[in-house]
Amino acid sequence: MSGLSLNGVCKSYGPVNVIKNLDLEVISGEFLVLVGPSGCGKSTLLRMIAGLEEITDGTISIGDRIVNDLPASQRNLSMVFQSYALYPHMSVRKNLAFGLTNLKMSKDEIKRRVDEASEILQIGNLMDRKPRQLSGGQKQRVAIGRAIVREPELFLFDEPLSNLDAELRVQMRVELAGLYNRLGTTMIYVTHDQVEAMTMATRIVVLREGKVEQVGTPYELYNRPQNLFVAGFIGSPKINMLETKCQSGNGASQIEIEDFGSAEIARLGSDSTAITVCVRPENFEINGSGVLSAKGKIVLIEYLGSELYLHLELSSGKRLMIKAPSKAEHLVGDEMSITIDIDNCHYFDEAGLRIEPAKMTEAA
Amino acid sequence: MKKINRRQLLQGMVTGAGCVAAASMFGSAAFAADTRIRHFWWGNPSRDERTYKVIDLFKNANPGFDVAGETIGWGDYWTKMATQTAGKNMADLVQMDYRFLFEYVHRGALLPLDEYFGKTLHLEDFDKSAIAGGMVDGKLYALNIGSNSQVMIYNKRLFAEAGIEFDPIKWNQAEQMDIAKKLSASTPKGVHGIDDATMNPIVWEAWTQQRGKTFYADGKVQAVAADLESFWEYWKEMRESGAAPSADVSVANLGFKMTESGIVTGATAMSQFWSNQIVGVQSLMKDEIGAAMLAHKKGGMPGQFIKPSMFMALTRDTKNPELATKYMNAWVNDPAQTAILGLERGVPASSKVRAALEPNLTVSEKVSVDYFNAIQSSVGPLPPPPPKGAGEVNAAFIRMGTNVILGRISIKDGAAEFIDEASSIVERAS
């Protein structure tokens, strides 16, 4: 088992820089998810790791080896593609065995590995079919099977579930997680779907415009986003962002939020006056009585069965998203008041960087 | 040495490309050049058959030597010949046509035969006039393998139906006009007397000679616009009187193809040809045909002449001229070979050979030989060799004739313009 490290990696197509001086350490045996909006360079990064894309600058090493100039086939990794990329003219069995025959492996060994993979993925009954005779989910399994049989040091997944329907996606997600637990091999997984990222990853890398915004466990990303972008990107429905005027004095900061009034909180670690306060939809108290309260009108209700999401329009015209228990009885047009749960707010300065209130820093 | 190096270099380059296997599969069989000659002619199935038989005879008589016969149809012959000439890879012996002979001689592609006289080449039995046709600048460059002359082939049935009697050797242009008019009047609708010769350079050349000039003299155009005007006026009268078909019908056969001539398609009762075509025309027709001379100018000079229809010539690229001329000699003198060749390429130039062939002629061959014998005293001398560019002038004549016949240009302007054009073509070519 070996880790992977990227040092100062750059990629440019002519004048366009897609990856900018990127450093990343992948710990051996982890399930690392690369996530970010489309065009952030996550697929390119994966393909560079795979050896399908040349790197413009920097080094990539697997274990102790620098693999910059090593062809894909010699990096001891396997990859699952978004389109599956099964060889249309080969049977499932041949698809699985193809890479192994290229390694000049003995027939017995190939058979053992193929049979094992087919058992793990339960595709034994499909072995003699051609890819076009398979459903989407079956193709997906075969594609994963093709990756497993090579018994690589590293698995790469390029948005493998995006072509499946919702139900299958959930199912395959569980299976992939199970596979990871079983094999324990390092996996790097690219997706734009944060649910996939949150549910499967041991660590998540959030990318934007070719740069790493934050690396951390799903818990860290959700509860301590390092910047406004990560705060906004992780979490569904999206976090509420409120512009705030802030006055920091000795030991305390005075913040004033439109519609909600003002309050004194623990001293923030910054003297900035324009602060953004972010509050997740579940961190409002409905009809509560805290300091920072506001009144608003319900303009839309999303009913999800287990819970409700209320779209609230404040008197200034600003809209907020509030989570409420599903049993609660609300009607569109109702007036209601809400209170911010001050202990579960996130503060960001003008540059979008996270600021910790003093007492929390002490606590940590 | 230099050449061999270049060849090796090229061969190395290409074989290096992985063609070694292919090359050894088809590579040309090595042959010693000095025991093998190539003979190239334009042909047709029956000519090819005869020629290959003759080649076999020669090979049997000369063991140890090889003759390769190469043949293709007329239209493709000259393309291939030009390519081989450019590549310096001409066959040892090639068949030549009178109109191309001088082009090839002037460009240095053919060798004179004089030094082989009496050694490998024996021409004692040849007609002097027939030998003269292959002379350029006082040297013999091409051996006559068949002669011919202009001929007016006529449809005997139509002539009989119209009740026409005429002397096919002596008739003149005024008589021709009357006969053609009469034919048109008394044959079924749509059949005319004669093919319009407005675009026919051969008939025009005879017309010039009848007026005491030749088309070219001293490598320049000698014909004058006035003669050309009278020629075109004569045929205009034919056309307008209905003696010749309408312009639209006439322009159909610009290629002077036998199959599209008036007599073969049935559009007219007579058409102009070369005499070696008599047999071919008859084979395409149900009616019996006769042969007449081109009509004379009353009181004029003879317009027709006896011309070699085909030559055999020795080329610059030959490796074994002795063998080649020996082959040539057998071709025109050996009784067994000449018997096989017969009249297929025209009337043989050797009187001995002609006499030997006489008893075995077919009906249409006899028409052709009789015609040839009958005209001997009525023909003029062979005109001087045409200059370079003559072929192009021919094409220009046909173009201008087309414009004249269709009334796209007046006869006067057309004649003047053509003479100008002919002169400048000859000038550019020399």
Added chain:
Amino acid sequence: MPDTTIANHELNLASQSVEAKNTNAAEISKQLRANRHKRESRQALLKHLFLGFFAILMLYPLLWMMAASVKPENEIFGNLSIWPSAFHWDNYAHGWNRMQVSFTTFYANSFLVTILSVIGNLISCSFAAYAFARLTFDLKKFWFALMMMTLMIPYHVVLIPQYVLFLELGWVDTYLPLVVPRFLAADAFFIFLMVQFFRQLPRELDEAAMIDGCSPYKIYWAIIMPLSLPAMATAGIFSFIWVWEDFLAPLIYLNDMNNYTVPLALRLFVDQDSQSAFGQMFAMSVLSLVPVILVFVIFQKLIIKGIGMSGLK
């Protein structure tokens, strides 16, 4: 006419009471269906008439040629009938053996040259197309533009230099000048066709194969080739037809009649100023078309598929 009938029906339908409509529904829909069938089959008939008429127009020349191949010699010209007064079937037998060398040899030669050329075209053009469509290398665009430019060269100009080249190599009067250029991808049209096709194949396949340990050479052989059968078939058929009919190169390069191909042999029949054998020429022309027509008819579905998948959309 049919439209108004239907409209009337619908009017009647509307005026009927709902109950009646329900009871009659099955019957009425049956009637409507029948009307539609009638209208459709009438349209189809019209279309077939139109297409059939055109097909005859298209076919007439071929029929005329077949007729000419059995007509008496003097009936061929000035005669547009496609029904001969007498059938000279012996034109075929005589034509076959008319030359010094029988047509059996010409056919054998033609097949040899054509099949080798087709193989050459397929291998070399697919090599070049694979490089252009799939591999990265310096100056790719430059070479591609030059490749496209070779489409525009008038053949007659390069004829003489090429002839001199092959003469220097000692290849004249062998099949090498006809076959070797095809192994050197001389026909840019096929490269272009295949490039278009290869570009349609998903690039992930190559990438998956790369990770599976394939070199570019193996990807060509194990992935691209098996998936390109329709394109290969199209190129193969077109090149079969073109090589089979090619006449200029054999004319220039073949001297010995024993080496002649069929189109060249056909040229031996016609002479301008003496006896020609047109009937036999037409008979052999008809026979020379047989392989081409067979290849086309058998493989035409593949052609459509091949072109369709070549990304020309």
Added chain:
Amino acid sequence: MRKFFVRNLPGYAFLTPWLLGFFLLALGPMLISLYLSFTKWDMVGDPQWVGLAQYEYMFLKDKRFWQSLDVTFTYVILAVPARLAFALMIAIVLDKGIRKIGIYRALYYLPSILGASIAIAILWREIFNIDGVVNAVLINFGIQGPNWIGNPDTSLYTLVVLAMWQFGSPMLIFLAGLRNIPTELYEAAEIDAASKAKQFFSITLPLLAPVLFFNIILQTIEAFKTFSSAFIISNGDGSPADSLLFFTIYLFNEAFTYFRMGYASALAWTLLIIIGLFTAVSFYTSKYWVYYENERD
């Protein structure tokens, strides 16, 4: 250095046969002919350097050169659209749910297989003769047609008709293109109450644009290079009265009949430049009217 090889080796390995062919069979000969175009060469002796004299003669003095340009351009302008329109029309009719399409497709391709054989030349003359089929039909309408092939005013049109008649390959390419237009688009248009004509102009034609473009380019290059059919029908020299003097026929005759290889080479380079310019302009303007579904690279 090693990286350079790794990057270029596979590409050039696969390109090697073509590169060899290109240098030996295309570039080499073309450069030789470029050199020859500055010389006078009768194909027997040695070429003599004459500088730009051949080009000077061509552009300033040679009336037949301009005639051949006239003929060729007229032909390209008439024959290419005619053939493509015809091919497209038949392809559309064939594409719409006709049974036995295979038979028609084969029948319509037959004339293209016949190519430019002697048989076609003979036949074409028979058809367009003064008493040929065409005039036999016209006479029923009280029109006495001319001799179409023999008359310089009409001869070129018979070749245009020949080009139309041999519409097989563009038809096949159109058919394949039509296959790729999703039926949903026509159904949507049907719902939007678009007439058949409207459907053709707003769906078929735009979606077929790339195929059309491909066909136009190839057919135009072919038309500029037209040789065989014109050669056999015009007796090899462009007659009657130079009305069929295609550029290639002029070139061929200058080289192989009149032994002016230098001048023929100059003509060839002129033709190459004309075709090249046309292709460049077409490619340049194509982005304004050719719509590609998956624009890539």
